[in-house]
Amino acid sequence: MRPNRYPDNAWAAILLAVPFGGLVIFYLWPLLRTVLLSFSEGTAFTGYTITGLGNWQRLFENGDDVWRALVNTLVYAAIVLLGVPIAMVIAALLHQRGLRGRSFYRTLYFVPVVTMPVAVAMVWRYIYNGDFGLLNEVLDAVGGPTRAWVADPDTALYAVAVVGIWMALGTNLIILAAGLEAVPQTLEEAAMLDGAGPVRRFLSVTVPLLTPSIFLVSVLSVIGSLQMFDLLFIMLGRTNPALADSKTIVYLFYEEAFVRNDRPLGAVIALVTLVVTLAVTAVQFRLQRRWVTYA
Amino acid sequence: MKSTNTMLALAATAAVLTLAACGDNGASAGGSDGGGGEEVELTFATFSPDQEPAIRQILDVFEEQNPGVSVEIQIIPWTDYWSTLQTSTAGGTGPDVAWMLGAKIGQYIDGGVLLPLDEAFEESGLDIEKYPEQLVDLFVDDGTTYALPKDFDTIGLWYNKALFDEAGVAYPTPDWTWDDVITAAKALTKPDGSVYGIGAPMDPQATYYNTIYQAGGEVISEDGTTSGYDSPEAIEGIKFWTDMINVHHVSPTLESFADTESVAQFMSGRLAMLTTGSFYAIRFANDEYSSQNFDVTELPAGAQEATIINGIGNVALASTEHPEEAARLAVFLSGEEASRISSETGTVIGSYEGTQEAFVDAFPQFNLQAFLDQAENGVVLPVSRNTDAWASREGEFLTPAWTGEQSVEEAAANLADAMNEALAQE
Structure with a gap:
């Protein structure tokens, strides 16, 4: 026993050091630099010197932009979260016994995940186009309301969120499908013998047993949504009249840090994003006690 | 020893030079004047x-x-x-x-x-x-x-000859004024919305900077310390474009330009006129429809002639x-x-x-001489020490003027405040 234990520990330490080293170099060190930068002033050429709370003050003095961006981000995250029940229903349908072409459908739903967000955004831009868009053509044919979906401040954020739901669907489906595999057939059969219909079985048996997967998917979905930038950047463009009302917090970060070259203020916004993400995730973990069943 | 080293260095240099020469089709063969023998x-x-x-x-x-x-x-x-x-x-x-x-x-x-x-x-x-x-x-x-x-x-007035012919309107000339553009744009616009007389995108270099200087205004003061946006001339220069959309209805809206950029709309035959740069000549020439139907002339004059040069x-x-x-x-x-x-x-x-x-x-189908003739009236694209700090806010503050939610006076005043604040930090 004794001679074996020591080499094991050494190996464990060596193998752990590799990812830990990566964590320090690529995560903790940049994080520390970001914190320092947020208290600094200067430009890339003159170098940055720590001066105090000036950047934080600036952020909260011109707080309107930040608040609006925070609200937009949370609204976006909430809408994309609606994609989770949608993914559940589709996962359950794909899980039905005897379904033909199961892998075809799974591939179909997974395609958006492996497609570049830029390409997805470009295609949806055409769909949403106010003058020649596919969506307006269809709505026009059935007498529905047409508009410039991503150029109208009233709809732009929601239109982008729909794409967000669609893009996240594939990942959500994979995780939920794996969760479904773990639901014991026997319970379903018992419920069936008790006379429960498919909907009742789904709601009373499948969903409660699936809650750990649902929880995981929800947390990942919210974290991803809080960092949304690429869809907005490409689908709206810089002279879009809806932009001012649709900016997310990461978009604001991009503008300050890379368009206006105000890296210290960008650092402040990045840290605010981090804190908000941590807080929202903490709330989710706190709430899970009320609804997640660990069998 | 020394001579051996020199020989080696020369041989190495020669070898590298030969390789380089192979790389670019022998353009730099020779290399005989030897230089310092050091490869840079x-x-x-x-x-x-x-x-x-x-x-x-x-x-x-x-x-x-x-x-x-x-x-x-x-x-x-x-x-x-x-x-x-x-x-x-x-x-x-x-x-x-x-x-x-x-x-x-x-x-x-x-x-x-x-x-x-x-x-x-x-x-x-x-x-x-x-x-x-x-x-x-x-x-x-x-x-x-x-x-x-x-x-x-420089920026010129590009136009679609086919749409002018169809509407029976005479082609623009270098003598045109702002009023001529408005009159023509009205005649060219089709009531069903399939053709607009002119494109009025919110594009500083291609549209409103030009008209601000044509009206006798300025974007930034000569010494680069204060904003010129709150002057009556600058407001007039911006209004020229916002009126095209909100008063004369001869241009698609800002929403439409956000969905389909103005140059793409122009190239698809939806706009009869568009003011934009000489840098698009090569793109228009490579597109069959544009190459056949487009031509260009000098920008119309406001109170004076001006074009943005960059x-x-x-x-x-x-x-x-x-x-x-x-x-x-x-x-x-x-x-x-x-x-x-x-x-x-x-x-x-x-x-x-x-x-x-x-x-x-290079492209005889277009009257590109117009871009050269205008250079003498060229106003250099306005800059300051940290241009991005205020230029990145122009779109944000002018959007409500373009959509008609705010008067140009109000939007321009707000922009001037934000710009002066940014300039004060330089």
Whole structure:
């Protein structure tokens, strides 16, 4: 026993050091630099010197932009979260016994995940186009309301969120499908013998047993949504009249840090994003006690 | 021993030169004047893949004239160009020579990261008088030259002849005024919305900067310290465009331009007129419909004639290991030879006097002479030390004026406040 234990520990330490080293170099060190930068002033050429709370003050003095961006981000995250029940229903349908072409459908739903967000955004831009868009053509044919979906401040954020739901669907489906595999057939059969219909079985048996997967998917979905930038950047463009009302917090970060070259203020916004993400995730973990069943 | 080393060095140099010669079709074969025998490699950063063929051609000539010096092109896409250049330059790992814009150079001069080019320019034998004066001034600070314009662009009134013929309206002429444009635009607009008389996108360089100066206003004060947006002339210049949408209804809305950019709408035959730059000539020429139907003339006059003129410069970075060669390359890339190659290939209008006619001849289907004729009324694209700090807010504050939610007076006043605040921090 004794001679074996020591080499094991050494190996464990060596193998752990590799990812830990990566964590320090690529995560903790940049994080520390970001914190320092947020208290600094200067430009890339003159170098940055720590001066105090000036950047934080600036952020909260011109707080309107930040608040609006925070609200937009949370609204976006909430809408994309609606994609989770949608993914559940589709996962359950794909899980039905005897379904033909199961892998075809799974591939179909997974395609958006492996497609570049830029390409997805470009295609949806055409769909949403106010003058020649596919969506307006269809709505026009059935007498529905047409508009410039991503150029109208009233709809732009929601239109982008729909794409967000669609893009996240594939990942959500994979995780939920794996969760479904773990639901014991026997319970379903018992419920069936008790006379429960498919909907009742789904709601009373499948969903409660699936809650750990649902929880995981929800947390990942919210974290991803809080960092949304690429869809907005490409689908709206810089002279879009809806932009001012649709900016997310990461978009604001991009503008300050890379368009206006105000890296210290960008650092402040990045840290605010981090804190908000941590807080929202903490709330989710706190709430899970009320609804997640660990069998 | 010494002679052996020299022999080896020479042999190595010769070998490398031969290899280099193979690489560019023997353009730099020879290399016989031997130079110092030291191999110098320079990196040149640009953001335009479109111009790469012309640049390569120019570099071949440079390499031929400077044996032992080879230049590698590094293309960084526009979206990453400025952040990459800034961080790599600040970190000392940047390129030796790079493209620069008037709007960006202030930060680099303040940071002390650029090499003065005065000496290299004197040696080159080029004549400073042969460059457009306004553009030269963009890159000069305190009497020191940090870049020379390699090209320039001006804005013209492009129009679709087929749509003018269809509506029975006479083509625009250089004598047109603002009122002529409005009258024609009304006649060209079809009530069913399939054709609009003119495009009025919110594009500073292509639209409202021009009319602000035509109205006698200014975007930024001469000394670069205060905003000109709250003057009645600037407001008039902006109104010219917002009225096209909200009063005359002869242009698609800002929403429409957000969905489909103005140039794409123009090329699809939805707009009869569009004011935009000489830099689109090459794109229009390569499109069959545009090539057949488009032509261009000078911008209409307001209270006075004006067009926005802009150009790209070449800077040498102070972090280079070969300052002498880098400075020589930066000057060469903006020199007469480079200018001629740019023009002849129709890539851009070369900046050096006497080389520009070649650009006009490159696409005879368009009256490109209009862009050259206007250069004398050129107002250089407005800049300050930190242009991005206020230029990035223009769109944000002017949007409500374009959509009609706010009066131009109100929007312009708000923009002037924000701009003055940003300028005060410079």
